[in-house]
Every structure is written in structure tokens, then in C-alpha cells.
Amino acid sequence: MSDLLGLSTLHRIPAAARPRITPGEAAAGIVHLGLGAFHRAHQAVFTEDAMAAAGGDWGIIGVAPRSVAVYDALRAQDRLYSVTTLAAEGRSTRVVGALAGVRHAASDPGAVVELLADPAIRIVTLTVTEKAYLLDPATGRLRLDDELRGDLATDRPPRTVPGLLIRGLAARRRAGAGPIALVSCDNLPANGHRLRGLIEPLAAATALADWVAGNVTFPGTMVDRIVPASTAETRAVARAQLGVRDEAALSGEPYAAWVIEDDFPAGRPAWEKAGAVLTGDPRPWERLKLRTLNGVHSAIAYLGALAGRETIADALELPGMTAAVRRFIAEDIAPSFTPPPGVETIAYGEEVLRRFANPAIDYRTVQVAMDGSQKLPQRVLHTIIDRRAAGATPRWGIMVVAAWMRFVGGRSDDGRALPLDDPLAERIRSRLAAAPATPAGVVDALLGLDTVFAPDLAGDDTVREQLAEWLTAFAKHGVGATLAGAA
Ligand code: CS2
Numbered sequence: 001m002s003d004l005l006g007l008s009t010l011h012r013i014p015a016a017a018r019p020r021i022t023p024g025e026a027a028a029g030i031v032h033l034g035l036g037a038f039h040r041a042h043q044a045v046f047t048e049d050a051m052a053a054a055g056g057d058w059g060i061i062g063v064a065p066r067s068v069a070v071y072d073a074l075r076a077q078d079r080l081y082s083v084t085t086l087a088a089e090g091r092s093t094r095v096v097g098a099l100a101g102v103r104h105a106a107s108d109p110g111a112v113v114e115l116l117a118d119p120a121i122r123i124v125t126l127t128v129t130e131k132a133y134l135l136d137p138a139t140g141r142l143r144l145d146d147e148l149r150g151d152l153a154t155d156r157p158p159r160t161v162p163g164l165l166i167r168g169l170a171a172r173r174r175a176g177a178g179p180i181a182l183v184s185c186d187n188l189p190a191n192g193h194r195l196r197g198l199i200e201p202l203a204a205a206t207a208l209a210d211w212v213a214g215n216v217t218f219p220g221t222m223v224d225r226i227v228p229a230s231t232a233e234t235r236a237v238a239r240a241q242l243g244v245r246d247e248a249a250l251s252g253e254p255y256a257a258w259v260i261e262d263d264f265p266a267g268r269p270a271w272e273k274a275g276a277v278l279t280g281d282p283r284p285w286e287r288l289k290l291r292t293l294n295g296v297h298s299a300i301a302y303l304g305a306l307a308g309r310e311t312i313a314d315a316l317e318l319p320g321m322t323a324a325v326r327r328f329i330a331e332d333i334a335p336s337f338t339p340p341p342g343v344e345t346i347a348y349g350e351e352v353l354r355r356f357a358n359p360a361i362d363y364r365t366v367q368v369a370m371d372g373s374q375k376l377p378q379r380v381l382h383t384i385i386d387r388r389a390a391g392a393t394p395r396w397g398i399m400v401v402a403a404w405m406r407f408v409g410g411r412s413d414d415g416r417a418l419p420l421d422d423p424l425a426e427r428i429r430s431r432l433a434a435a436p437a438t439p440a441g442v443v444d445a446l447l448g449l450d451t452v453f454a455p456d457l458a459g460d461d462t463v464r465e466q467l468a469e470w471l472t473a474f475a476k477h478g479v480g481a482t483l484a485g486a487a
Contacts, residue, residue: 005095005246007078013242019097020052023080027057028100029269031115033161034127035064035071035102041083041227041252043125043185048098049274057120058269059100063112065128065161071104073248081248082238086360091251093241109157109164116168117175122266124165125183126195127223130374131423132161133188133198136451140194142201143451152205166202169212179215179265185223189290189378190283192220192261219261222285224293226253226355228363253361259285284340291333292345293352295379295400296325300356301368302403306412306479312356312363318480322353323487328396336386336394370421372404373428373452385457393462399486402470403479405446408432413478424449439471440464 032039051058064071079099085092103111115121134143151163158164184191196218203212230250238249258276272278304315329349339345380400387394408428410418435445447458473482
């Protein structure tokens with residue numbers, strides 16, 4: 001008898017953990033690109049709950065762009081997987097039945113193009129991470145690289161996400177399959193506008209512009225749930241809770257939020273019945289979340305990793321850390337924008353700190369630290385730019401950038417190697433290698449990354465000086481002692 005989670009073993013798991021919709025019952029209506037943990041613990045759960053509450057053929061076909069491991073694991077389990085909610089008080093596990101299919105784009109790109117041409121598919125959601133947008137992070141403009149040029153100019157299977165989408169949209173137009181919404185669920189500001197800014201120039205280059213203008217919408221979203229990378233422990237917990245093995249098991253915090261711009265030309269699931277907020281303009285929510293939650297997450301990640309802390313919750317316990325990030329929120333972040341109506345940024349920040357302190361969540365500092373060149377602009381640099389424009393000196397935001405500059409040097413305070421997992425890793429390393437190994441040398445070298453630092457910021461002498469001061473303090477006392485003395 002199989003002990004693997006699947007349709008034939010569902011009867012063996014506790015009734016409360018069984019999927020809320022019968023797997024296979026709802027036909028597919030959504031294609032999702034990026035089958036990572038975040039999607040499966042966030043949008044898939046909202047969508048299952050919406051279908052359970054209000055019906056509709058909104059099953060999700062999940063597409064793994066590259067990694068084959070998740071795709072194989074989900075196929076072996078009839079696309080079922082569990083999410084364990086981790087709270088300090090205890091945990092609960094549920095199996096999610098929202099996936100109507102899975103595909104692997106790298107080995108079968110044609111299948112994805114065909115799905116986009118299917119009239120049953122009316123929504124495409126994306127969690128493909130910041131770097132897949134091929135946008136210059138400092139300017140937000142499309143960066144046409146060789147791979148994307150190849151996707152546009154040849155018939156070879158598309159290798160980039162924009163290439164795949166354009167090919168799919170062209171097929172949809174030919175098939176007369178009707179309008180569709182493309183929904184970015186990545187942590188980018190004005191993510192809907194960015195996705196539109198990516199697709200429209202490409203559509204114009206392929207004579208799709210009019211059809212896209214009349215048939216495709218780009219609703220923006222704010223997505224939020226802390227979903228750590230799965231480990232052997234996650235799978236062991238799932239097995240204990242379910243009584244069967246789940247090789248695709250996930251865990252997440254109790255909190256989940258989804259704010260969605262309501263612009264779906266061919267319908268949508270009743271996500272509001274699952275707790276999502278449908279709105280005319282999600283941008284104030286995105287800004288609040290990116291600058292506060294993600295900005296502070298990155299701050300704790302760089303400072304904590306340098307001080308030798310492996311998890312966010314442990315890093316928060318460093319003497320001075322909570323005081324420093326509270327001042328970052330109160331003095332730099334809160335005055336940098338107007339929050340959504342009814343929300344107070346400092347109170348929101350306090351809730352974020354409580355969520356980060358959840359002792360049941362092992363979120364690695366190096367996981368948040370990765371792809372810093374893609375994350376820093378919207379998480380920290382926009383706060384600094386807005387405060388500088390208002391004549392203020394955002395000392396704490398500048399400290400976070402200095403921590404990133406020390407982090408990409410590759411060593412923690414006690415000399416341990418730190419991973420530089422970043423699409424600009426080579427450029428960062430070669431700039432650092434060519435620069436004098438002094439604080440001012442490091443600042444000059446890294447501010448020269450013009451796709452990260454906009455010219456106004458890179459040319460700001462006050463910012464430069466403060467960056468060098470923080471780097472000097474970090475080198476002299478270590479990050480732990482600097483924090484303890486700073487706030
Ligand atoms: C984190 C986010 O890894 C990271 O960069 O800051 O994934 C964060 O956990 C989510 O945005 C929370 O909604």
C-alpha cells in the first residue's frame with residue numbers, strides 16, 4: 001500500500017486536513033507561472049477557498065519554468081500537497097486541491113503556449129521573482145537581453161517569461177480565445193504596470209499591440225505571507241500530521257493577505273470570499289508592504305547574516321536590532337509615503353515585527369538576502385530617495401544599504417563565508433576586486449552599479465559619506481556592536 005499523499009490515500013488523512021474542493025472537480029481556468037512555495041501557500045490557497053465558497057471552474061494549471069523537482073513531486077501525488085500553518089501556539093495542516101494540472105516549461109514550452117490559447121484559461125498569474133521581469137531595477141525600463149531577443153526573433157522554444165507570454169498571447173489571438181488577465185504576484189512596486197510595461201513594447205514589436213490593448217488586462221496585486229523554504233523538517237511535520245508522506249509539503253505563517261486590482265475581463269474566482277481585498281488601486285498597499293515588511297526583512301537579513309545569525313527570528317534578538325528597525329520604520333519609512341486609508345505605518349510595522357519574531361518559522365537570513373540587487377530599489381532605495389527629496393537624511397535606510405555592501409563582500413563579522421546569490425554577482429565581485437578595499441572605495445565601486453542605484457542617489461554626497469561611516473563602524477566594531485550602540 002502506498003504511503004504517499006495522493007487521491008488514493010486521501011481517505012487516510014484526518015478529515016480536517018482534506019482538500020476543500022474535490023481534486024479534479026473544478027476545470028482549469030487559471031495558468032500560474034512559477035510553481036514555487038509562495039504560490040502554492042498563497043494564491044493557490046485563496047483560490048481553493050474561493051472555489052469552496054462560491055464554485056467556478058478556476059482550477060490552476062501550475063507551470064514550473066525551470067525546476068523539475070517540484071513538478072515531478074506534484075505529479076507523483078496527483079498534484080496534491082499540504083501546507084502546515086506554524087504559530088507559536090501550535091500548528092495545523094491542510095491539503096490543497098487547487099491544482100488542476102502541472103507542466104514543466106523548460107521541457108515542454110509548447111504546452112504552455114497552447115494553454116494560453118485555450119478559451120477556458122482566463123487568468124494567468126505569475127510568481128517568477130524580480131529578476132524574471134528583465135526590468136532595469138533603477139529605472140523600471142525593459143532590458144532587452146540576448147535571450148529575450150532570441151525568443152522574439154526565432155521560433156525556438158521561448159526561454160524567458162516575457163518571451164513565453166508573448167508567444168502565448170499571439171497564439172491566443174490566432175485562436176480567437178478571447179480576453180485574459182495577466183496578474184503579477186511578485187514583490188515589485190506597481191507590479192501590474194510593470195508587467196504591462198514589459199508586454200506592451202514586445203507586443204508592438206510583434207504586431208500584437210492592438211489586440212493586447214483590447215483584450216489583455218494587467219491587474220496589480222499586493223501579496224503577503226511568510227513562506228520559508230521547505231526542509232526535511234517540513235516534510236517530517238507533514239507526515240506526522242497527515243499520516244502519509246508529502247514530498248511537496250510546505251509551511252507558512254498564520255497571516256496571509258492579498259490585495260488585487262479588480263480588472264478581470266473574463267471573470268475571476270470569488271477571491272473576496274477567501275479574505276482577499278479587491279480594489280481599484282492596490283499601489284498604496286504594495287508600497288506599504290514593500291517598504292515596511294520587505295524593507296525591514298532585508299534590513300534584518302543583511303545585518304543579521306553579518307552578525308552570524310541564521311534566521312530572521314534569531315537576528316531580531318540581537319541587542320539593538322529591534323530598536324534600530326523601529327527607528328528605520330518611524331524615522332525613514334513612515335514619513336516616505338501616505339499609507340492606504342485607515343492604515344497607520346508604525347502600527348503595521350509593529351505587526352510585521354511580531355510576525356518576524358514567530359519562533360515556529362525558520363526563515364533563513366540568506367534566503368531574504370539573495371537577489372539584493374533586484375530587491376533593494378523598491379524595498380529600501382525608494383525610501384531613501386523620497387526622504388532625500390524631502391530634505392531629510394534617512395540614516396537607518398542608509399545603514400541597510402551599507403549592510404548590503406558589506407554582505408556582498410562575502411564574509412560575516414566572524415569571517416564565515418556568505419553566499420552571493422544574485423544575478424549581478426559577477427559585476428559586483430569584479431567591481432569590488434578593482435576598487436581600493438576602503439569604505440569609500442567599496443561605496444564608490446557599488447554605487448557605480450547603475451542598474452541598481454539611480455544617478456541622483458549615486459551622486460548624493462551625504463548618502464556617500466554616511467555609507468562610508470556605517471561601513472567604517474561595521475569594520476571596526478562588527479555589526480552586532482554597532483547595532484547595540486546605535487539605536
Ligand atoms: C522575503 C519575502 O525572501 C524575501 O525576500 O522578504 O519573500 C517575504 O517573506 C514575503 O514577501 C512576505 O510576504
